[in-house]
Amino acid sequence: MPIISPRAIVLYTSPVLTLNGVSKTYPGSVALQSTDLSFMPGQTTVLIGPSGCGKSTLLRLLIGLVEADGGTIDMDGRRLSAGTLPALRRLMGYVIQEGGLFPHLNAEDNVTLMARYLGWARGRIAARLEELAALVRLPADSLRRFPGELSGGQRQRVSLMRALMLDPQVLLLDEPLGALDPMIRHELQRELKAIFRRLAKTVVLVTHDIAEAGLFANVIVLMREGRVVQQGSLRDLVERPADPFVGRFVQAQADSWRAIRDVLA
Amino acid sequence: MAGHPRRARMIRRRLGWTLLAGLTACLPLTGFARTPVVVGSKSFTESVILGEIVTRLINDKGGAARHRRELGGTRVLWDALLAGQIDVYPEYTGTLRQEILAGEGVGHGLTLAQALARHHVRMSAPLGFSNTYALGMKATLAGKLGIRTVSDLKGHPGLVFGLSNEFMDRADGWPGLRAAYGLAPRRVQGLQHDLAYRGIASGALDVTDLYTTDPEIAYYHLRVLDDDRHYFPRYQAVLVYRAGMAQARPAVAAALASLPGRIGQSRMIHMNARVKLDHVSEDAVAAGFIKRQFGLDSTGRVEDIGARLWRRTVEHLTLVLISLSMAVALAIPLGVVAALRPRWGQVILGVTGVIQTLPALAVLVFMIPLLGIGARPAVAALFLYSLLPIVRNTYTGLRDIPVSLRESARALGLPLGARLRLIDVPLASRAILAGIKTSAVINIGTATLGALIGAGGYGQPILTGIRLDDMGLILQGAVPAALMALAAQGGFDLLEKAVVPKGVRIHTRQ
Numbered sequence: 001m002p003i004i005s006p007r008a009i010v011l012y013t014s015p016v017l018t019l020n021g022v023s024k025t026y027p028g029s030v031a032l033q034s035t036d037l038s039f040m041p042g043q044t045t046v047l048i049g050p051s052g053c054g055k056s057t058l059l060r061l062l063i064g065l066v067e068a069d070g071g072t073i074d075m076d077g078r079r080l081s082a083g084t085l086p087a088l089r090r091l092m093g094y095v096i097q098e099g100g101l102f103p104h105l106n107a108e109d110n111v112t113l114m115a116r117y118l119g120w121a122r123g124r125i126a127a128r129l130e131e132l133a134a135l136v137r138l139p140a141d142s143l144r145r146f147p148g149e150l151s152g153g154q155r156q157r158v159s160l161m162r163a164l165m166l167d168p169q170v171l172l173l174d175e176p177l178g179a180l181d182p183m184i185r186h187e188l189q190r191e192l193k194a195i196f197r198r199l200a201k202t203v204v205l206v207t208h209d210i211a212e213a214g215l216f217a218n219v220i221v222l223m224r225e226g227r228v229v230q231q232g233s234l235r236d237l238v239e240r241p242a243d244p245f246v247g248r249f250v251q252a253q254a255d256s257w258r259a260i261r262d263v264l265a
Numbered sequence: 266m267a268g269h270p271r272r273a274r275m276i277r278r279r280l281g282w283t284l285l286a287g288l289t290a291c292l293p294l295t296g297f298a299r300t301p302v303v304v305g306s307k308s309f310t311e312s313v314i315l316g317e318i319v320t321r322l323i324n325d326k327g328g329a330a331r332h333r334r335e336l337g338g339t340r341v342l343w344d345a346l347l348a349g350q351i352d353v354y355p356e357y358t359g360t361l362r363q364e365i366l367a368g369e370g371v372g373h374g375l376t377l378a379q380a381l382a383r384h385h386v387r388m389s390a391p392l393g394f395s396n397t398y399a400l401g402m403k404a405t406l407a408g409k410l411g412i413r414t415v416s417d418l419k420g421h422p423g424l425v426f427g428l429s430n431e432f433m434d435r436a437d438g439w440p441g442l443r444a445a446y447g448l449a450p451r452r453v454q455g456l457q458h459d460l461a462y463r464g465i466a467s468g469a470l471d472v473t474d475l476y477t478t479d480p481e482i483a484y485y486h487l488r489v490l491d492d493d494r495h496y497f498p499r500y501q502a503v504l505v506y507r508a509g510m511a512q513a514r515p516a517v518a519a520a521l522a523s524l525p526g527r528i529g530q531s532r533m534i535h536m537n538a539r540v541k542l543d544h545v546s547e548d549a550v551a552a553g554f555i556k557r558q559f560g561l562d563s564t565g566r567v568e569d570i571g572a573r574l575w576r577r578t579v580e581h582l583t584l585v586l587i588s589l590s591m592a593v594a595l596a597i598p599l600g601v602v603a604a605l606r607p608r609w610g611q612v613i614l615g616v617t618g619v620i621q622t623l624p625a626l627a628v629l630v631f632m633i634p635l636l637g638i639g640a641r642p643a644v645a646a647l648f649l650y651s652l653l654p655i656v657r658n659t660y661t662g663l664r665d666i667p668v669s670l671r672e673s674a675r676a677l678g679l680p681l682g683a684r685l686r687l688i689d690v691p692l693a694s695r696a697i698l699a700g701i702k703t704s705a706v707i708n709i710g711t712a713t714l715g716a717l718i719g720a721g722g723y724g725q726p727i728l729t730g731i732r733l734d735d736m737g738l739i740l741q742g743a744v745p746a747a748l749m750a751l752a753a754q755g756g757f758d759l760l761e762k763a764v765v766p767k768g769v770r771i772h773t774r775q
Contacts, residue, residue, distance in 0.1 A: 065676060
């Protein structure tokens with residue numbers, strides 16, 4: 001079975017995911033102001049911004065973990081609602097910071113849980129599992145380990161396998177590398193980028209690290225206080241900041257690099 | 266991948282649950298068998314001896330009878346008789362007149378037999394002795410203070426009165442006596458009848474109520490105070506039985522009719538002394554009486570200790586397993602609802618919490634009018650007591666699952682039922698199991714109180730042991746109950762290995 005699904009290489013001309021005037025308010029704070037946004041097929045979009053800017057809320061709205069107060073979300077031509085959510089969720093893979101692996105299931109059972117629930121044939125499950133283990137470069141013996149017995153990096157690999165098991169159209173990642181130490185993180189960034197390129201799936205990734213955003217993104221969406229401030233490439237953000245905040249946000253992370261260089265000089 | 270380890274694990278887990286379900290499912294079949302004629306007795310020695318004599322007499326004369334001994338006080342026995350749960354029991358005319366049929370006009374144009382007939386109950390002729398209430402105190406103390414009659418007590422309000430609980434409460438007991446004699450002692454305490462004698466002997470109590478057939482009167486050198494105002498009515502021993510039973514079973518009625526007049530005052534005192542002072546069993550005393558009076562070799566089985574222990578174990582285990590499995594079946598869903606719906610959760614946890622604070626004895630007695638006597642009310646009460654630990658642990662177990670895991674399960678697209686079955690309940694399984702374990706241990710201990718309402722089990726020898734001041738008997742109940750609790754604890758530890766997923770155990774170790 002090919003890694004790249006036939007669906008993914010078809011050239012879509014319309015967005016896979018569209019937000020129309022979506023807003024979300026928590027008691028006492030506005031998490032997302034009325035927002036329009038669309039995600040093009042095969043592209044990697046990175047949501048970035050300071051803590052509390054609404055980037056995670058936006059991702060959680062897409063997977064239906066929080067319900068929008070206003071506006072609509074369409075996925076693959078279907079409106080996201082309580083009725084369509086179970087089916088649409090199977091078209092999306094979701095990875096969170098700590099992996100969210102179920103501790104009572106070993107890695108393999110975590111990955112195959114949903115396929116088994118859907119009644120996939122044993123052979124099909126085994127083939128897909130093998131394929132994904134090769135993709136994320138997870139040793140076979142790790143599959144029989146429980147999450148508590150795996151390293152942080154291995155847990156994220158397993159989590160990615162779980163998200164990809166049903167070959168979803170869209171991959172949603174909420175700070176997937178945020179809890180890893182810098183060396184592992186660096187290594188996984190490279191691998192993840194290769195995987196994204198190879199799968200050519202629609203990816204939405206949340207991070208607060210501008211360098212990571214630049215590495216992954218076709219499009220960066222910079223957010224602040226529940227609204228989109230600027231949308232574009234890393235070059236756009238650096239060279240044509242939409243407002244002074246964008247400049248400060250980019251500058252702050254560039255400054256830390258300059259500080260390292262100054263110490264070394 | 267896939268393969269045997271996982272399947273073996275699944276099989277083991279399934280086996281654990283199946284075993285639990287199977288064990289509890291087959292239990293209702295045991296322990297509730299009905300025997301033809303049920304003889305009841307109250308929880309004091311004389312009543313137990315009489316009940317045993319009646320039971321053996323019926324059996325020896327070709328009938329079939331079973332003795333449900335030590336069921337409780339007057340009200341429990343009378344209600345059980347009317348409800349058809351027992352067919353016959355020994356009673357006293359004074360109690361019938363003053364307590365059971367009070368206010369029904371006995372003595373005002375109505376004989377006792379006529380009043381009983383209104384309840385479809387009949388009464389035998391007097392058995393031959395009278396066991397009347399009296400007040401007594403140590404002969405030495407009475408002599409020193411010059412007390413001979415109840416009226417003499419008025420001059421000594423400093424004496425400590427220790428009265429049996431039933432005497433304190435009944436209309437023809439302490440309230441009436443106090444009014445009739447104008448007594449106003451400073452200290453009156455209610456306690457169990459047999460403990461009162463020990464209090465008198467040790468000097469902690471000065472005055473107690475006693476029955477005129479009590480062998481302790483002679484044993485403790487007590488003076489029975491003269492009822493100079495003739496307050497206490499005569500308490501002649503009789504048998505009361507349901508009219509319907511007598512009609513349907515003439516052989517039994519004939520056996521009952523052969524007993525009146527056979528048990529004289531001194532014979533009864535002697536039999537009481539044999540049991541209470543010489544520690545001969547009621548069974549043996551009853552068998553000896555029947556041999557002497559009727560020339561019959563009593564065929565009633567005298568259980569050996571092994572058989573008795575086994576029967577009590579089955580009775581106790583039946584109470585525990587039925588009530589516990591009912592509690593598990595209700596409490597886990599309640600805990601799940603409580604965890605999913607916080608507003609309902611408060612109500613559920615509140616109600617089960619309040620149930621837990623009710624005194625066990627009160628709940629048991631409260632169940633009698635609803636469910637009668639025996640195993641059923643005890644099971645119902647134990648069921649109620651078993652709810653809280655399971656509900657609370659299920660609730661906390663589910664609430665303690667990290668939000669990220671619950672969200673991951675939702676994000677996968679698993680519907681609620683599948684999430685509970687595949688994720689939430691396995692993750693909470695250790696907490697749930699710990700709740701069931703707590704319930705089981707509490708249940709095994711509380712089930713000993715079931716003996717108070719005729720449910721049998723390990724509580725029976727404990728009750729009898731208290732009544733007879735027999736530490737050996739008390740231990741015959743207490744030790745197996747403690748061992749059963751330990752075994753339950755060990756069993757649940759094993760079950761945990763089978764039921765709680767390995768990953769959860771690894772996870773919590775970290």
